[in-house]
Amino acid sequence: MEKLTFKYIGKPIPPYDGFYKVTGTAEYTFDIELPGMLYAKLVTSTVPHARIKKIDFSKALQIPGVVKVVTGKDFPYRVGMYAGDRDLLAIDKVRWVGHPVAAVIAESLEAAEKAIDLVDVEYEELPAVFDPLEALKPDAPLIHEKMEEYRHSPAFNPIPGTNIANKFTLVRGDVEKGFREADVIIEEQFYIPHVSHCYMEVQNVVAHYHLDGTVEIWTSWQNVAPIRQIMALSLGIPHNKIIVRIPYVGGGFGGKAGLGWEALVTILSKEAGYRPVKLVLSRKEQFTVAAVREGFYGFAKAGFRKDGKFIAYDVKFILDAGAYADYTVNVGRAVGYSADGCYEIPNIRVESLTVYTNKIPTTALRGFGYPESHWVLEQIMDRAAKKIGIDPVEIRRINLVKPGISETCTGERLREDAGNPEKVLQTLLEEIEWNTPPEKLREPWKIRSKGLALFVKGPAQPPNAAASAILKFNEDASVDLLIATGNFGQGTITALIQIVAEEFGLPLEKVRVDYIKDTHKSAYTWQTVGSRGLFTDGIAILKAIEDAKRQIFRVASEVLRCPEDHLELVDGEVRVKGKPWMKIPLQDIVMGYTYPNGNSIGGPVIGRGVFMSTHTTYLDPETGQGNPTIFHTFGGAAVEVEIDLLTGEIKVLKVVQALDLGKVINPLLVKQQMNGGSLMGLSIGLYEQIKFDERGWVVNPNFTNYYLIRIKDIPKEVVRKTIETPQSDGPYGARGIGELTMIGIAPAIANAVYRATGVKINQLPMNPENLWKALKEQRPDLFDEALKKFIESKKLAEVRA
Amino acid sequence: MSFGSPYFTLPDFTYHKPKTLREALELLEKYGDEAKILAGGVGLIAFMKERLVSPSHVIDIKGIPELKKLEYRKGEGLVIGATVTFSELESYQVIREKYRALYQAVKLASDSIIRNRATLVGNICEAIPWVDGPPPLIAYGAEVEIKSLDKVRRVPVAEFIKGPVEIDLEPGEIVTSIHIPDVPSGARSGFVKFNVGSEFALVNLAAYLSLNEEKKDVRLVYGAISPKPVRALEAEKILSSEGDMRTLIISAAVKASEELEVISDVLASEDFRRHLIKILTMNLLTELVEGG
Amino acid sequence: MKLEGKIFLKSRREDVWNFISEPVKVIECIPGVQEYSVTEGKRVTAKVKVSIGFIKGIFNASSNVIEEDHENYFAKLKLSGSGAGSGFDALVEVKLNEVDSGTELAWTANVNVSGPLGSLAKPMLEGYVKKIVNQFFDCIKYKLTG
């Protein structure tokens, strides 16, 4: 790694799977058709909270082609990864509109879809609760009566008898004292609505329960390992009898992590007489049945000294987790311990409650609680700056963490090489031209403004989340890399291939990673989430490379009669350092070396390597203190916006994102990540919102009424900047990037609006109606003036009077 | 419009593709309530997929030559046949020159994939509140021609659309064409909509002004704000009164934002819509006044 | 959405009460009802054909008696159902008042509709519900008085 020039590392290598995708030959779960395969369709609840009195499916069974109808009573399993709260089909009770109550299995999708309409479910409705603040009240309807029986991970703290799925607390310093010393106090409430992941490929699964008890699964999911683990624990099938395969995946964004439909479809396959069964969700079901990102409240009180120092922060987060919170409890934890962002706050108290309501279940979404904590914190910074009378940049400089010196709110000392937040900030300022005032417009009811936000994020994972890699050589010294790293569009695998090719001096084509991830064949990795793939799996691969090299050098040293540490691997050859004519081609070693007389030494080379974090810990349940993460990526976003004061429209003209990635392994992929993340951040910031009616129904479960960013909305300029402060234990010094670009956009826009107008938008999305309302409430004068200017410039002044 | 469907399949139906209007009318007569006409299918297929309609017979009219008519005659006006698509209208020169409001509405509707299939007749027959076709048609005083085996009738578009998903069409009948009267020279028209962060308009508006005769003729038609498109009659009155148009615009815009019945729905609240009505009205009228 | 209305019936209050307390008699007056069953506690489940404009669908609906107060001639029902991707519930209150030469039936209904029908047809739903209610009471009138 001391190498200074690289052949592949740091080069814009195109994604290895691009060819298959653009030629349409990439195989997705949706393409899997097995002989004798049946189709499943879910019957879902039409009421938000009710006891199931009766399910009558006799008429459904009369539809030709219907094989079976099953209900939750048939298999009362409780499944999950963190909270362990989930059923496969509703048992006794439904908890949201969309809760699957029965599944029809049929010879064709047509028959299954006809049959679901003929399943009559009789409900006895129970009082429902839709708002988490209501759900916290003592007399609120209880959504999970048997919470104490759920098998939850030790990292969480559910409170049976309430609707609290997890309570996270963090205390550091003395906030009360901090507030007493504060000159300026900011108190605000924030809100973020539910949003959907909107990946192109909807969730779909094929499962085949074989007669011998082996289960084969194909699924559109991010990770193979947790599926097997969850199924083994909840269904009692031995791990080695469960084979989970993931082919190409059309996007995940966190929505395909943790628990999926695999356990259900497996059971359906068994129930249907050991025939393979396929379940495909429709887009509507993605909005009403699958899990989405939680709704979020943030109640913040922040104290600053008049010199700009942030000295006390008391914040309460309330997550609207919906009917099931299996993964969201961990979002609740992450939002809690990321409350301090990239600032040093000596006195801090955080309470983060993940709360059940009778709405759609929720899960991870790219950013995992960090967009939420930063939506609050980064706006607080600008509000405080204004109140104190200093520049938003200045207040950030004053409070910015100093790697090597500062501790985060969990009491973790930042490593010296954690990154360079100061340089991130500087880069933003240069690129957005912070000190150049924005242009004044010819339409004076429109104004331009600039805003920025900083952020930091690391993977939110259990302390023992491991990764491993196996690489084996073929006769021609090509390499098969057996890894389970999820491949759902991020490009990680391409970067991992670059590492192998670099280290062995092989052409890229000689390194192959099968597109199918397979619990049976790929080396274990905990999950590909939290921007960790390149870091954790990259380290495992580097170790595997070391291991293979050792085997290769051992043999070569005997053959070349030279100590191992005098050998090097260059261009597919083992050479004696300084004597390049003394060499053996790799292919003469990787299956064992054969002397001219036939004597052979060594043998097929197989490298193995693992990643295991040794310094991470669980967090203390009372104080939230500990080491939660394996790296921190620092970054920032700056925007220039144009605000139409008359219609409330915010047009984002320019976006700048700057990230300290340690080392850019592949600048092309980084560029694509930064473009994609910027647009997703804009879309969620400006437009997206799942809306519910008063009966808990989603009113916009489709892409005509749930607006996603379109080509016409894309800013003219998206500037991407990377900084490289290497982290010594990362692969080539690299840190993760995947989720980072999601975090800063929304607060940067809100800050730009606040800077120009003084209008606080504490609520997403920042769509025209929301801004118009805020403007009218907070700055009616500004609004009237804009209208006056509009009238003047259109020469409409009324002459009639 | 689509509401989201849990289904991938369509309900069972028999598909018919008549070659003549007569054949189509016979099928409609025969199947009555059980039949639905398929033009571009943009609306119908979505509704069927969502099981909002489940016709046992689907009658595809795209193979009927006489419904493809798109013709302008001076003095008589424009005839738009039932299978003429948005894209065909967009590239028809007369519309671009003479019927600006229609041209802009058609051009701003959705994207080219939809416009290549969607018909204007289908757009008004679908009768959902948020579409862009009806306001300009009503502003021009357009009529639909409706035929059945035994009769032909004409109904103004304004009356043809009775409410959401409700039109003045009996079983056995088909809309064959839309007739838009010729516009006098000097008349101006225009269309605007507000759809920032939305697939469909929160408010749309077509305006028609004819000023050079002794009597001012002004029409303002709003869509997406209420169950069916509506004219702002009081605002029109203000604009038709004596005086320089430019001095009347503000009071007309304010009037329009107050006089109409406006709904709240998933796209916008009543208040925001009223506000947009005011801004859009001022914008469009100023543009029209300046444009001449 | 809150709706209310009053109907005059030329029958004795007791007769009206007896009639409307009999689910089977009442159900048959529901416009579009296709099949139904009555279970314990006067719980009624029925399939009802609904058409609003050109939207047509079959609703699975049920009705539960929440309160039945003969003394005051007052009843409270909860109706709910789903179909065509939509769902609804309604809390209905009925009170019978004695008036000259007959009975006045006063009703209120608090109706909520979700799904496509809710978003699409809310503005016209009021008219639609009123139409249904009128047809329903016309039928009852007819059955009571011939």
Ligand SMILES: Cc1cc2nc3c(=O)[nH]c(=O)nc-3n(C[C@H](O)[C@H](O)[C@H](O)COP(=O)(O)OP(=O)(O)OC[C@H]3O[C@@H](n4cnc5c(N)ncnc54)[C@H](O)[C@@H]3O)c2cc1C
């Ligand atoms: C994603 C999306 C975006 C859209 N955006 C817009 C937009 O921006 N602006 C806009 O205006 N619209 C928009 N629409 C709506 C679209 O324009 C209409 O659905 C389309 O115009 C309908 O025309 P069609 O030819 O496809 O009708 P069809 O789907 O074939 O028919 C629609 C209805 O009309 C009936 N019908 C059709 N022709 C006749 C006839 N000759 N006589 C009697 N009945 C008939 C059919 O039976 C059916 O009930 C959008 C739709 C979608 C799906």
